[in-house]
Each structure stands twice: as structure tokens, then as C-alpha cells.
Amino acid sequence: MIARALIAASVLALACDGTTGGGGQGPHAPRDPGDPLPIDAAPAAGLDAAVGPDAAPAPAPALVVPPGSLDAFFAGLRAAEASTADGRVLISVFGDSHTAGDWLTQRLRNVLQARFGDAGRGVVAAGKPPYSHYDQRDLTYGSTGSWKALIGGRRADPEPYGLLGFRVATKKKAEAWIAAEHVARFDILYYKQPGGGPMDYRVDDGAWTTVKTAAAHAAPETLSITIPDGAHRLTLRHGKKGTLDVFGVALEREQPGVVVDGMGIVGRRVGHLAQWDWSVIGPQLARRDPRLVIVQYGTNEADDPGLDLDRVAAQWDVVLGHLHDYVPNASVLVLGPPDMQSRAAGKACDRHRPPPGTEPAPECQWKTPDALRQVIEVERAAAARAGVAFFDTFAAMGGGDHMDGWSNADPRIAYGDHVHFTSVGYAMWADALLAELLAAYDAGGGG
Numbered sequence: 455m456i457a458r459a460l461i462a463a464s465v466l467a468l469a470c471d472g473t474t475g476g477g478g479q480g481p482h483a484p485r486d487p488g489d490p491l492p493i494d495a496a497p498a499a500g501l502d503a504a505v506g507p508d509a510a511p512a513p514a515p516a517l518v519v520p521p522g523s524l525d526a527f528f529a530g531l532r533a534a535e536a537s538t539a540d541g542r543v544l545i546s547v548f549g550d551s552h553t554a555g556d557w558l559t560q561r562l563r564n565v566l567q568a569r570f571g572d573a574g575r576g577v578v579a580a581g582k583p584p585y586s587h588y589d590q591r592d593l594t595y596g597s598t599g600s601w602k603a604l605i606g607g608r609r610a611d612p613e614p615y616g617l618l619g620f621r622v623a624t625k626k627k628a629e630a631w632i633a634a635e636h637v638a639r640f641d642i643l644y645y646k647q648p649g650g651g652p653m654d655y656r657v658d659d660g661a662w663t664t665v666k667t668a669a670a671h672a673a674p675e676t677l678s679i680t681i682p683d684g685a686h687r688l689t690l691r692h693g694k695k696g697t698l699d700v701f702g703v704a705l706e707r708e709q710p711g712v713v714v715d716g717m718g719i720v721g722r723r724v725g726h727l728a729q730w731d732w733s734v735i736g737p738q739l740a741r742r743d744p745r746l747v748i749v750q751y752g753t754n755e756a757d758d759p760g761l762d763l764d765r766v767a768a769q770w771d772v773v774l775g776h777l778h779d780y781v782p783n784a785s786v787l788v789l790g791p792p793d794m795q796s797r798a799a800g801k802a803c804d805r806h807r808p809p810p811g812t813e814p815a816p817e818c819q820w821k822t823p824d825a826l827r828q829v830i831e832v833e834r835a836a837a838a839r840a841g842v843a844f845f846d847t848f849a850a851m852g853g854g855d856h857m858d859g860w861s862n863a864d865p866r867i868a869y870g871d872h873v874h875f876t877s878v879g880y881a882m883w884a885d886a887l888l889a890e891l892l893a894a895y896d897a898g899g900g901g
Contacts, residue, residue, distance in 0.1 A: 516850035517890035518834070519899065523843045527785035528895050530745035534570040534710045541710025542573045544742055546717065548619075548727055549750030549789070551587065553718030557877045560591045561884035563714035571711025572636060577643070577742065580690055580700040581630025583622045587720040592634070593705070599628025606719060607726045614734040616643065616674065616701035617742070619719040619726075623699040624692050625651070630700070633687035638708045640679045640688045643701040643738060647672040651696025656689050657681055667698060674701065674734050676741060683707055701734075704742065715742065723758075724751040725765070728772040736780035744784045747777055752791030752833060753873060756826040763832050770836035778840070786842040790830045792883060793848055795820040795857040795872040820872055822854030850886040 527543070534541035545562065547553050563576070578590050581597035585605060601624045606615035615621060622630070632640075644653060650667030657679060665677060679688070692698035706713065719726070727749075739747075755766055770788075777786050797803050803818035813819070830848055837844035848854070860867035860879060867879040875883065 515890070516846045516886070517894065518837070518844045518846075519894060520838070520841045520843065523841060524746075524785045524787070524891075524894065524899060526783055527746040528899050531570055531712075531895055534573070534712060537571070537710045539710070541571070542713065542743075543570065543711070543746070544573075544576070544713045544715065544744040545746045545748060546715045546739060546742060546744040546784075547748045547750060549716075549718040549748075550722050550752075550754055551718060551720040551874060552753065552792070552880070552883075553716050553750055554587055554720045555589050555718070555880075556591050556716050557875070557880035558884050559714050559716035559718075561881045562888065563592070563712065565884070565888055566712040566714070571709065572707065573709060573711030574637065574639075574704070574706035574713045575634050576713045576715040577617060577641075577702045577704040577717070578632060579618060579620070579702050580622050580642075581632065583620070585620065590716075593632060594634075595630075595632045597622075597628070597630045600624055600626040601628050601630065606730050607722050614645070614674070614731045616645075616734050617715075617738040618702045618717050619722065619730070621645065621699050621701045623697060625697050627693040628698075629689055629691045631687055631689040632703055632705070633685070634705050635685045636683065636707060637686050637705045638681060638683035639704075639706040640681070640686075641704040641706060642677040642679070642688075642690070643703065644675055644677065645672065645699035645701065646675045647697070647699065649696050651692055651698045652694055653698050653700075654691040654693070655679070656691075658687055662691070668696060674738055676738075680708075683709075701738065715744075718750070721754060722751070723754045723766075723769075724749070724773055725755075725769040727751075728769040728776075732776050732780070736776060739777075740780050744781060746785045746787060747781060748787050748789050749773060749777075750789035750791075752826070752829045753794055756791065756794065756823055756829045757796070757873075758825075761825055761829075763828055766829065767832050767836055770833065771839065774836065774840040774842060786840070788833050788837040788842060788844045789887070790833050790845060790847045791826065792851055792875070793822055793854055793856050794826055795822055795855065797821070820855075820858040822857075827854070845887055845890065847883060847886065850890070851883065 530543035534543050547559050553559055575593055578593065579588060582595050583603040584601055585603040601622050603620050603622055604611040604615065605620040642655065644667060646667050646669035648670065650669060653665045653667050654662045656662045688703060690700065755761060774786065797818050797820055799817040803814065808814045830846065834844050857868050857872040861870050861872060865878050866876050867882065868875050
């Protein structure tokens with residue numbers, strides 16, 4: 455029950471701490487009613503203290519680890535903790551809107567880097583793409599000129615989308631920049647192709663360097679720029695003929711520690727990742743060289759009225775198979791979805807609110823859909839077939855029918871859509887996962 459205790463401690467710490475601030479979130483972080491949790495928040499009580507006495511007990515264990523499935527991840531953490539040369543531990547996180555906003559992934563990044571070292575910020579888009587739900591923390595970024603975001607799952611946007619699930623492109627004069635407090639290498643992931651235009655880059659206020667992106671055959675490429683470790687800004691520029699397509703930029707440091715790549719796309723399902731072009735995604739992921747790949751989907755599947763569980767199971771098999779093929783030495787963890795709630799009568803309930811002090815009609819009460827539990831079991835089974843780890847977020851956070859209470863809590867844990875968390879809720883989720891992972895690591899998991 456470590457995860458349940460840590461969740462409660464997170465909520466209690468926030469309730470007692472009136473501080474505010476984002477810790478270097480950058481100008482594009484959304485406003486949020488909750489404050490980031492202190493990294494050293496300690497468990498102090500059971501989950502019931504946070505969600506009320508009627509909370510259902512969480513099944514144990516939330517984390518299922520087939521023998522050897524997390525050995526690569528744990529070995530990397532040991533190397534990082536010992537500050538050895540092979541101690542770079544990249545965690546690559548694919549997912550939906552829960553990982554698109556970087557609250558969950560930021561918490562993972564900050565807590566693990568505080569203990570094991572900071573090896574870099576990880577991969578992000580080039581500048582600020584014209585994509586309304588793209589928000590990253592622990593760096594600043596921006597764009598000028600005419601950029602277009604080609605996003606996986608949007609019918610009009612062609613492949614390839616690459617590692618982040620989208621790429622940014624321009625045919626006109628445009629710039630994109632990224633800046634961070636600690637970086638020693640920028641890796642630019644771009645597309646060489648027929649008709650490719652020149653890409654200019656510079657670090658800080660240095661001289662511009664030009665890279666040709668024209669090629670007889672289309673292929674992803676990576677350019678590494680090494681610099682002294684410190685605060686730096688990378689600017690990309692395209693001002694001539696041809697098309698410039700950039701998949702993203704990775705910010706790395708040449709030292710042991712943890713890196714977390716957040717690669718979530720709002721509204722996406724595991725089926726999208728299964729269908730995308732892995733001849734691009736796979737080599738890019740292999741080059742990033744993760745020690746742990748987390749695959750987080752399920753919320754959008756559970757909200758699909760045409761849900762086909764057999765099809766979802768097959769899609770998970772495809773994705774986990776790709777990971778085995780392209781990063782066979784990495785650990786893999788399937789991260790199950792958290793609670794969500796809906797009302798049988800939908801938005802019609804908003805027009806017929808009950809008098810104060812009375813219960814809404816049954817069709818207007820917020821309930822966890824049965825489909826969510828079914829999707830979780832499909833994911834659990836897919837992880838078992840592939841021999842990879844599985845974390846039951848739903849169980850670890852107390853089971854079903856919590857979102858309504860969380861959306862009315864002080865501080866708020868979830869938003870009124872009864873699907874998405876505030877920063878408080880995402881920190882709770884991250885802490886639940888970290889508690890189980892680090893307990894297994896500290897117990898000597900993987901040798």
C-alpha cells in the first residue's frame with residue numbers, strides 16, 4: 455500500500471502548503487489551480503484521508519513485474535546512483551493527453567533527477583508548434599513565422615510523425631527556439647527529403663551554420679551539437695526555398711542521471727501508435743536508447759461507444775512487438791489509465807440541476823464506466839503476454855468513482871471534465887508509480 459500512502463501525503467502536503475510557483479515552467483505552461491508538490495513529500499497517512507472514508511481499498515499489488523522485466527531499468531538506476539559512465543537512464547513515455555501536458559512526466563523527471571542525477575531535459579518539439587495542447591515545463595521556447603504542425607491521428611496530416619507523434623514544417627521564413635538552464639548537447643531530429651530546404655541553426659548568439667536537408671530519398675536524420683554544459687538557447691531558421699521538417703530537439707547532458715521524454719498526444723489511443731510509421735519511430739527511439747519505455751493509453755478507448763476490446767488487445771500486441779524489435783534491451787511498462795467518470799444523460803444534466811442539498815437523478819450522477827475496467831484488464835493481459843511490467847493506476851489511486859470528489863476538492867485534484875487532473879492529481883499519479891518502482895528497486899529488484 456505504499457502508493458496509496460504517498461498519494462495521501464501528496465494531498466495533505468498541498469492542503470497545508472499555501473505556496474505557489476512553477477519551478478521554471480516557461481511562458482507556455484497553462485494556469486493551474488494546484489501547486490507542484492515538494493519532491494521530498496513523505497507518506498503520512500492512508501488514501502482514505504485524502505478521498506474520504508468510502509474509498510474502496512486498492513487491490514495489491516498495483517505494480518506487476520514479470521521476472522527480469524525491469525532489470526534494464528534498475529541496472530541503469532544503479533549505474534546512475536554510482537555515477538558511472540554508463541549511468542544515463544532515459545525513460546521514454548508514449549501516451550495520450552495525460553502525458554501531453556508534461557505534468558505527469560515533469561514529476562517523474564524532477565523526483566528521479568533529484569535522487570539519481572540530471573542527465574538532460576529530453577526530447578521536445580522545435581519551438582512552440584501551432585498545436586493548442588502542447589505545453590512543456592523546465593524550459594522556455596517559442597516560434598515566429600509560418601510553421602505548421604502535422605499531427606498523427608489528424609486525417610489531413612500525412613506521415614511521418616516521428617517519435618513525438620507530430621512534426622513541424624515550414625516553406626516560408628520562420629524561426630523556432632528552445633532554451634534551458636542545463637544542456638550540453640542539442641540533438642536535432644529532422645527530415646531529409648526531396649525538395650528539402652536549408653536549415654540554419656545557432657547556439658545562443660553565435661554564428662549561423664547551415665545544414666542541407668535535400669536528399670534523393672526521404673529519411674529521418676539527427677544532428678548533434680555539443681556545447682559546454684550550462685544555460686543555452688538553440689535557434690533554428692528557414693528562410694529560403696524548399697520545405698523544412700523538424701521532428702524535435704533533444705536536450706542532453708554528458709553526465710550520469712535520468713532523462714524523461716514525454717511524448718503524449720491529446721485524444722490518441724494505442725491504436726494510433728500501432729498504425730504510425732515505425733520505420734521512422736523505431737530508429738529514432740533506438741537512437742535515443744531508453745532504459746525504460748512507458749506506454750500510457752486507455753482513457754480514450756474507454757470513452758469510445760464503439761469499443762472493440764479484441765481490436766484494442768491486438769493493437770497492444772503490435773506496439774509491444776515494435777518495442778521488442780527496436781529497443782530489445784529496454785524495460786517496458788504498460789501504464790494503465792486512472793479513474794474517469796461520465797453521466798448517462800450527458801450534458802443534458804447541466805440544464806436540469808437539482809435543488810441544493812438534493813441528489814441528482816441517477817442518470818445525472820457521475821459514475822466510472824464499466825468500459826474503463828474492461829480496458830484496464832485488456833492492458834493487463836497484453837502486458838502479461840509480452841512479459842512486460844504493468845502498473846494499475848486505477849487501483850493504486852483508490853479504484854472508481856473518485857473523479858467527482860477530486861474535481862471539488864481543495865486544492866482541486868481533477869478538472870470538471872472528470873477525465874483530466876490538475877498538477878496536484880498528476881503529481882499524485884506520478885508519486886504512486888514512483889513509490890512502487892522505487893520500492894522494488896530498493897528491495898534489490900533486478901539484481
